[in-house]
Amino acid sequence: AQSVTQPDIHITVSEGASLELRCNYSYGATPYLFWYVQSPGQGLQLLLKYFSGDTLVQGIKGFEAEFKRSQSSFNLRKPSVHWSDAAEYFCAVGSYSGGGADGLTFGKGTHLIIQP
Amino acid sequence: KAGVTQTPRYLIKTRGQQVTLSCSPISGHRSVSWYQQTPGQGLQFLFEYFSETQRNKGNFPGRFSGRQFSNSRSEMNVSTLELGDSALYLCASSPPWATEAFFGQGTRLTVV
Numbered sequence: 001a002q003s004v005t006q007p008d009i010h011i012t013v014s015e016g017a018s019l020e021l022r023c024n025y026s027y028g029a030t031p032y033l034f035w036y037v038q039s040p041g042q043g044l045q046l047l048l049k050y051f052s053g054d055t056l057v058q059g060i061k062g063f064e065a066e067f068k069r070s071q072s073s074f075n076l077r078k079p080s081v082h083w084s085d086a087a088e089y090f091c092a093v094g095s096y097s098g099g100g101a102d103g104l105t106f107g108k109g110t111h112l113i114i115q116p
Numbered sequence: 117k118a119g120v121t122q123t124p125r126y127l128i129k130t131r132g133q134q135v136t137l138s139c140s141p142i143s144g145h146r147s148v149s150w151y152q153q154t155p156g157q158g159l160q161f162l163f164e165y166f167s168e169t170q171r172n173k174g175n176f177p178g179r180f181s182g183r184q185f186s187n188s189r190s191e192m193n194v195s196t197l198e199l200g201d202s203a204l205y206l207c208a209s210s211p212p213w214a215t216e217a218f219f220g221q222g223t224r225l226t227v228v
Contacts, residue, residue: 103163
Protein backbone atom coordinates (compact mmCIF):
# COMPACT_ATOMS: atom_id res chain seq x y z
CA ALA A 1 0.00 0.00 0.00
CA GLN A 2 1.18 3.48 -0.75
CA SER A 3 1.82 5.97 2.05
CA VAL A 4 3.20 9.46 2.59
CA THR A 5 4.95 10.76 5.68
CA GLN A 6 5.45 14.41 6.49
CA PRO A 7 7.59 14.33 9.63
CA ASP A 8 7.06 17.96 10.62
CA ILE A 9 3.60 18.91 11.88
CA HIS A 10 4.55 22.56 12.37
CA ILE A 11 7.43 24.63 11.03
CA THR A 12 8.17 28.25 11.91
CA VAL A 13 10.32 30.30 9.55
CA SER A 14 11.25 33.97 9.56
CA GLU A 15 10.12 36.02 6.61
CA GLY A 16 12.87 36.10 3.99
CA ALA A 17 14.50 32.91 5.24
CA SER A 18 14.73 29.70 3.24
CA LEU A 19 12.29 26.84 3.66
CA GLU A 20 12.42 23.08 3.30
CA LEU A 21 9.42 20.85 3.97
CA ARG A 22 10.08 17.14 4.16
CA CYS A 23 8.13 14.36 2.50
CA ASN A 24 8.84 10.62 2.38
CA TYR A 25 6.75 8.19 0.40
CA SER A 26 6.22 4.49 0.03
CA TYR A 27 5.06 3.27 -3.37
CA GLY A 28 5.58 0.07 -5.31
CA ALA A 29 6.11 1.53 -8.77
CA THR A 30 7.33 4.82 -10.14
CA PRO A 31 5.31 7.35 -8.18
CA TYR A 32 3.47 10.42 -9.25
CA LEU A 33 4.31 12.97 -6.56
CA PHE A 34 2.62 16.25 -5.76
CA TRP A 35 2.76 19.15 -3.39
CA TYR A 36 -0.42 21.04 -2.60
CA VAL A 37 -1.05 24.11 -0.44
CA GLN A 38 -4.21 24.89 1.50
CA SER A 39 -5.16 28.22 3.05
CA PRO A 40 -7.69 28.23 5.90
CA GLY A 41 -11.18 27.29 4.76
CA GLN A 42 -10.06 26.78 1.19
CA GLY A 43 -9.49 23.91 -1.19
CA LEU A 44 -6.09 22.62 -2.25
CA GLN A 45 -3.94 24.37 -4.82
CA LEU A 46 -1.36 22.40 -6.78
CA LEU A 47 2.17 23.76 -6.33
CA LEU A 48 4.08 21.23 -8.44
CA LYS A 49 4.25 17.63 -9.59
CA TYR A 50 6.80 14.98 -10.52
CA PHE A 51 6.54 11.82 -12.56
CA SER A 52 9.69 11.38 -14.54
CA GLY A 53 12.58 13.30 -16.02
CA ASP A 54 14.52 15.99 -14.23
CA THR A 55 14.47 15.26 -10.52
CA LEU A 56 14.32 18.96 -9.63
CA VAL A 57 10.92 20.37 -10.53
CA GLN A 58 9.81 23.96 -10.48
CA GLY A 59 6.38 25.03 -9.38
CA ILE A 60 4.30 28.10 -8.85
CA LYS A 61 4.97 30.85 -6.29
CA GLY A 62 8.73 30.23 -6.39
CA PHE A 63 8.59 26.70 -4.98
CA GLU A 64 10.69 23.79 -6.15
CA ALA A 65 10.98 20.16 -5.10
CA GLU A 66 13.63 17.50 -5.52
CA PHE A 67 12.85 13.83 -6.07
CA LYS A 68 15.38 11.44 -4.54
CA ARG A 69 14.54 7.85 -5.34
CA SER A 70 17.26 6.41 -3.08
CA GLN A 71 15.80 8.23 -0.10
CA SER A 72 12.13 7.92 -1.16
CA SER A 73 11.85 11.64 -0.60
CA PHE A 74 10.28 14.57 -2.35
CA ASN A 75 11.16 17.65 -0.31
CA LEU A 76 9.70 21.07 -1.05
CA ARG A 77 11.92 24.15 -0.96
CA LYS A 78 11.71 27.88 -1.34
CA PRO A 79 14.74 30.19 -1.14
CA SER A 80 12.93 33.11 0.55
CA VAL A 81 9.51 32.88 2.16
CA HIS A 82 6.90 35.61 2.24
CA TRP A 83 4.22 36.15 4.89
CA SER A 84 1.63 35.03 2.34
CA ASP A 85 3.22 31.55 2.28
CA ALA A 86 1.74 30.79 5.70
CA ALA A 87 -0.58 27.84 5.07
CA GLU A 88 -0.90 24.06 5.31
CA TYR A 89 1.25 22.08 2.89
CA PHE A 90 0.45 18.57 1.75
CA CYS A 91 2.58 16.04 -0.04
CA ALA A 92 0.72 13.40 -2.04
CA VAL A 93 1.41 10.30 -4.11
CA GLY A 94 -0.81 8.94 -6.83
CA SER A 95 -1.11 6.83 -9.94
CA TYR A 96 -2.61 7.16 -13.39
CA SER A 97 -4.87 4.70 -15.15
CA GLY A 98 -5.57 6.76 -18.23
CA GLY A 99 -8.25 9.37 -18.46
CA GLY A 100 -7.16 11.19 -15.34
CA ALA A 101 -5.59 10.76 -11.96
CA ASP A 102 -6.50 7.92 -9.67
CA GLY A 103 -7.04 8.63 -6.00
CA LEU A 104 -4.28 10.46 -4.18
CA THR A 105 -2.75 9.43 -0.87
CA PHE A 106 -1.87 12.45 1.23
CA GLY A 107 0.50 13.07 4.10
CA LYS A 108 -0.86 14.59 7.30
CA GLY A 109 0.36 18.02 6.29
CA THR A 110 2.86 20.57 7.59
CA HIS A 111 1.56 23.81 9.06
CA LEU A 112 3.88 26.65 8.04
CA ILE A 113 4.08 29.70 10.28
CA ILE A 114 5.92 32.81 9.10
CA GLN A 115 7.50 35.06 11.70
CA PRO A 116 7.89 38.75 10.82
CA LYS B 117 -11.91 28.68 -17.42
CA ALA B 118 -14.09 27.95 -14.42
CA GLY B 119 -12.62 25.81 -11.67
CA VAL B 120 -14.15 22.89 -9.83
CA THR B 121 -17.43 23.98 -8.29
CA GLN B 122 -18.87 22.37 -5.20
CA THR B 123 -22.31 23.04 -3.78
CA PRO B 124 -23.36 23.78 -1.19
CA ARG B 125 -20.39 25.34 0.59
CA TYR B 126 -21.80 24.78 4.05
CA LEU B 127 -24.33 22.29 5.38
CA ILE B 128 -25.68 21.42 8.81
CA LYS B 129 -27.48 18.10 9.24
CA THR B 130 -28.81 16.05 12.11
CA ARG B 131 -27.60 12.58 13.04
CA GLY B 132 -29.44 9.90 11.12
CA GLN B 133 -30.25 12.11 8.15
CA GLN B 134 -28.74 11.74 4.71
CA VAL B 135 -26.96 14.33 2.60
CA THR B 136 -26.05 14.82 -1.05
CA LEU B 137 -23.11 16.93 -2.15
CA SER B 138 -22.56 18.11 -5.70
CA CYS B 139 -19.44 18.68 -7.78
CA SER B 140 -19.06 20.19 -11.24
CA PRO B 141 -15.62 19.48 -12.72
CA ILE B 142 -13.54 21.71 -14.91
CA SER B 143 -14.79 21.61 -18.49
CA GLY B 144 -13.17 18.73 -20.38
CA HIS B 145 -12.24 16.80 -17.24
CA ARG B 146 -13.82 13.35 -17.05
CA SER B 147 -12.25 12.04 -13.86
CA VAL B 148 -13.75 13.17 -10.57
CA SER B 149 -12.57 12.13 -7.13
CA TRP B 150 -13.81 12.84 -3.62
CA TYR B 151 -11.92 13.30 -0.37
CA GLN B 152 -12.83 13.73 3.26
CA GLN B 153 -10.71 16.07 5.38
CA THR B 154 -10.87 16.00 9.18
CA PRO B 155 -8.44 17.32 11.82
CA GLY B 156 -7.84 13.82 13.16
CA GLN B 157 -7.57 11.72 10.01
CA GLY B 158 -6.37 14.33 7.56
CA LEU B 159 -7.19 13.97 3.86
CA GLN B 160 -8.65 10.59 2.96
CA PHE B 161 -9.65 9.34 -0.47
CA LEU B 162 -13.29 8.34 -0.81
CA PHE B 163 -13.75 7.30 -4.45
CA GLU B 164 -12.94 8.21 -8.02
CA TYR B 165 -15.20 8.17 -11.08
CA PHE B 166 -14.36 8.15 -14.75
CA SER B 167 -16.96 8.06 -17.54
CA GLU B 168 -19.75 7.34 -15.06
CA THR B 169 -17.92 4.32 -13.59
CA GLN B 170 -16.38 4.07 -10.15
CA ARG B 171 -12.77 3.05 -10.78
CA ASN B 172 -11.28 3.36 -7.32
CA LYS B 173 -12.64 3.36 -3.80
CA GLY B 174 -11.13 4.23 -0.46
CA ASN B 175 -11.71 2.53 2.85
CA PHE B 176 -15.04 3.99 3.87
CA PRO B 177 -18.28 2.29 4.92
CA GLY B 178 -21.09 1.68 2.46
CA ARG B 179 -22.96 4.69 3.84
CA PHE B 180 -20.73 6.73 1.56
CA SER B 181 -21.66 6.46 -2.08
CA GLY B 182 -21.32 8.46 -5.23
CA ARG B 183 -22.18 8.66 -8.84
CA GLN B 184 -21.17 10.48 -11.98
CA PHE B 185 -23.41 11.72 -14.72
CA SER B 186 -22.84 11.77 -18.47
CA ASN B 187 -21.75 15.42 -18.31
CA SER B 188 -19.05 14.39 -15.76
CA ARG B 189 -20.79 16.16 -12.87
CA SER B 190 -20.67 14.07 -9.72
CA GLU B 191 -22.60 13.68 -6.52
CA MET B 192 -21.72 11.97 -3.30
CA ASN B 193 -24.24 10.79 -0.77
CA VAL B 194 -23.85 9.98 2.88
CA SER B 195 -26.70 8.10 4.53
CA THR B 196 -27.47 7.71 8.22
CA LEU B 197 -25.16 10.54 9.20
CA GLU B 198 -22.97 10.19 12.27
CA LEU B 199 -21.25 12.92 14.27
CA GLY B 200 -17.92 11.65 12.96
CA ASP B 201 -18.97 12.47 9.40
CA SER B 202 -18.50 16.16 10.16
CA ALA B 203 -15.73 17.18 7.80
CA LEU B 204 -14.67 19.20 4.80
CA TYR B 205 -15.55 17.21 1.69
CA LEU B 206 -13.36 18.02 -1.28
CA CYS B 207 -13.98 17.19 -4.89
CA ALA B 208 -11.23 17.16 -7.51
CA SER B 209 -11.19 16.72 -11.25
CA SER B 210 -8.42 15.61 -13.59
CA PRO B 211 -7.90 16.13 -17.31
CA PRO B 212 -7.63 12.98 -19.44
CA TRP B 213 -4.03 13.65 -20.35
CA ALA B 214 -2.63 14.44 -16.91
CA THR B 215 -1.96 13.01 -13.51
CA GLU B 216 -2.74 15.98 -11.32
CA ALA B 217 -6.05 16.72 -9.61
CA PHE B 218 -7.60 20.16 -9.32
CA PHE B 219 -9.64 20.77 -6.21
CA GLY B 220 -12.79 22.69 -5.46
CA GLN B 221 -13.32 24.84 -2.37
CA GLY B 222 -15.07 22.03 -0.57
CA THR B 223 -18.34 21.52 1.28
CA ARG B 224 -18.19 21.92 5.04
CA LEU B 225 -20.59 19.39 6.56
CA THR B 226 -21.50 19.66 10.22
CA VAL B 227 -23.53 16.87 11.80
CA VAL B 228 -25.29 17.76 15.06
